[in-house]
Amino acid sequence: MALFSVEDLAVSFGRGASRVRVVDGVSFSVDKGRTLGIVGESGCGKTVTVMSSIRLLPSPPSHIDSGRLRLGEVDLAALAPKALRDIWGNRIGVVFQDPMTSLNPTYTVGFQLREALRLHRRMTETEAHAEVLRMLDRVGINAPERRLTQYPHELSGGLRQRVLIAMALMCGPELLIADEPTTALDVTLQAQILDLLRSLRDELGMGILLVTHDLGVVAEFCDQVAVMYAGRIVESAGVKSLFASPRHPYTHGLLASIPRLTTEKGARLAAIEGMVPAPGERPAGCAFAQRCPRAQIRCREERPELVGDADHRYACFHPVSA
Numbered sequence: 001m002a003l004f005s006v007e008d009l010a011v012s013f014g015r016g017a018s019r020v021r022v023v024d025g026v027s028f029s030v031d032k033g034r035t036l037g038i039v040g041e042s043g044c045g046k047t048v049t050v051m052s053s054i055r056l057l058p059s060p061p062s063h064i065d066s067g068r069l070r071l072g073e074v075d076l077a078a079l080a081p082k083a084l085r086d087i088w089g090n091r092i093g094v095v096f097q098d099p100m101t102s103l104n105p106t107y108t109v110g111f112q113l114r115e116a117l118r119l120h121r122r123m124t125e126t127e128a129h130a131e132v133l134r135m136l137d138r139v140g141i142n143a144p145e146r147r148l149t150q151y152p153h154e155l156s157g158g159l160r161q162r163v164l165i166a167m168a169l170m171c172g173p174e175l176l177i178a179d180e181p182t183t184a185l186d187v188t189l190q191a192q193i194l195d196l197l198r199s200l201r202d203e204l205g206m207g208i209l210l211v212t213h214d215l216g217v218v219a220e221f222c223d224q225v226a227v228m229y230a231g232r233i234v235e236s237a238g239v240k241s242l243f244a245s246p247r248h249p250y251t252h253g254l255l256a257s258i259p260r261l262t263t264e265k266g267a268r269l270a271a272i273e274g275m276v277p278a279p280g281e282r283p284a285g286c287a288f289a290q291r292c293p294r295a296q297i298r299c300r301e302e303r304p305e306l307v308g309d310a311d312h313r314y315a316c317f318h319p320v321s322a
Contacts, residue, residue: 001072002029002030002031002070003029003030003031003032003071003072003174003175003207004029004030004053004070004071004072004175004207004209005027005028005029005030005068005069005070006026006027006028006029006053006067006068006069006070007027007067007068008025008026008027008066008067008068009023009025009026009027009049009052009053009064009066009067009069010023010024010025010026010064010065010066010067011023011048011049011052011057011062011063011064011065011067012062012063012065013061013062013063013279014061015060015061019063020279020280021065021231021279022045022048022231022279023045023048023049023052023231023232024231024232025232026045026049026067026228026231026232026233027233028226028233028236030175030207030208030209031207032174032205032206032207033201033202033205033206033207034207034208034223034224035201035207035208035209035210035221035222035223035224036207036208036209036210036222036223036224036225036226037210037211037212037217037218037221037222037224037225037226037239038050038209038210038211038212038225038226038228039212039213039214039215039218039225039226039227039228039254040213040227040228040229040254041213041229041254041276042213042276043275043276043278044228044229044230044231044276045228045230045231045232046211046213046228047097047179047211048062048231049228049231050177050179050209050211051179052064053067053069053076054069054076054087054088054092054094054177055069055076055077055079055084056088056094064077071087071091071092071174071175072174074087074091086120089116089119089120089170089171089173090120090171090173091173091174091175092173092174092175092176092177093167093168093169093170093171093173093175093176093177094168094176094177094178094179095161095164095165095168095176095177095178095179095181096164096179097179097180097181097183099152099157099160099161099163099164100152100153100157100160102164103152103160103163103164104152105151105152105153106151107151108148108149108150108151109147109148109149109150109151109152109155109163110129110132110147110148110149112167113128113132113135113136113148113163113166113167113170114128114129114132116167116170116171117131117132117170117171120170120171121171129148131170132144132148132166132170133145133148135166135169135170136148136162136163136166138166138169138200139162139163139165139166139169139196139200140162140192140196141159141162141163141166147159147163157185157189158185158189158192158193161181161182161185161189161193162193162196164181165181165193165196165197165200169200169204172204173206174206174207175206175207175208175209176197176201176206176207176208176209177208177209177211178197178208178209178210178211179211180211180212180213181193181197181210182194182212182214182217183212183214190217194217194220194221197221198221210222215254215255215258216258218239219239219243222239223238223239224236224237224238224239225237225238225239225242227242227248227250227251227254229250229276229287229288230276230277230279230282230287230288231279231282231287232287232315233306233315234248234250234251234288234314234315234316235247235248235250235251235312235313235314235315235316236306236312236313236314237311237312237313238311238312241311241312242312243255245312246320247308247312247314247316247319247320248288248314248315248316248319248320249288249292249293249294249316249318249319249320250272250288250291250292251314252320253270253272254272256270257269257270257271257272272291273291274290274291277290283300284300284301284303285298285299285300285301285302285303286299286300286302286303286304286315286316286317287303294316294318294320295318296317296318298317299317299318302317304316304317
């Protein structure tokens with residue numbers, strides 16, 4: 001049984017006639033000790049999908065129109081707000097995209113870390129202080145005693161990201177959601193953060209759901225990958241299978257656009273022409289048809305469903321040859 005599973009998730013925003021479907025029919029699962037990467041361009045619906053799957057988006061303006069959301073035996077869709085708050089932080093940890101805006105600038109790092117323990121684990125001030133020091137040391141933060149007295153703006157980007165990871169792991173969650181955890185970091189810090197997440201995943205046996213637009217991070221860190229486009233998953237596979245033989249033209253285009261050391265000097269990088277259609281402007285057929293070099297009449301009239309086998313699935317009438 002999967003640690004975390006989502007089936008047929010549909011999410012919309014707005015009210016009445018202005019309500020627009022943003023995520024449509026998304027399904028995926030994360031196993032214990034494994035990492036699933038959700039990848040795609042900005043505007044594809046990655047963050048909305050993941051945050052809606054744990055019911056972290058406020059409603060309104062968001063609305064979950066359908067979907068089964070399960071963490072082990074728990075049906076997240078059926079939980080009351082108070083029960084959900086007990087799940088968040090305890091069983092599900094979240095590392096948000098921008099550590100500077102995710103941490104409160106008016107409180108010290110120590111206060112914010114201890115608050116999570118007091119809220120979820122009912123620790124005393126002394127117990128919480130000792131646990132916070134242990135966790136900061138665990139995520140590789142030097143001089144932890146001094147860091148506790150500092151404010152977020154006094155820390156470097158790498159240190160702030162490590163503080164967020166420590167906060168997410170404070171209560172020993174089964175599932176960690178990381179939304180673009182390395183976007184604002186240079187390549188050295190990015191490698192350090194990924195190594196940290198990998199070692200903690202292997203040590204704690206938790207599942208990780210990683211949201212990213214960086215296929216290099218996916219190749220380095222993930223076991224499975226789901227490619228999103230215009231609010232739907234268009235291809236899902238094991239990382240090796242996806243990189244070796246992408247079947248959907250969108251995935252093929254993303255991989256072709258990655259810079260390579262063998263690229264000749266002055267040569268133009270491959271690019272996917274056009275833009276991701278806005279939620280209210282998506283066509284009736286395949287949403288990628290307007291940008292796809294393989295598109296035919298059927299693609300513009302019918303919406304393809306995921307086909308293939310359990311190891312590699314894609315939603316395309318005219319897939320790239322394996």
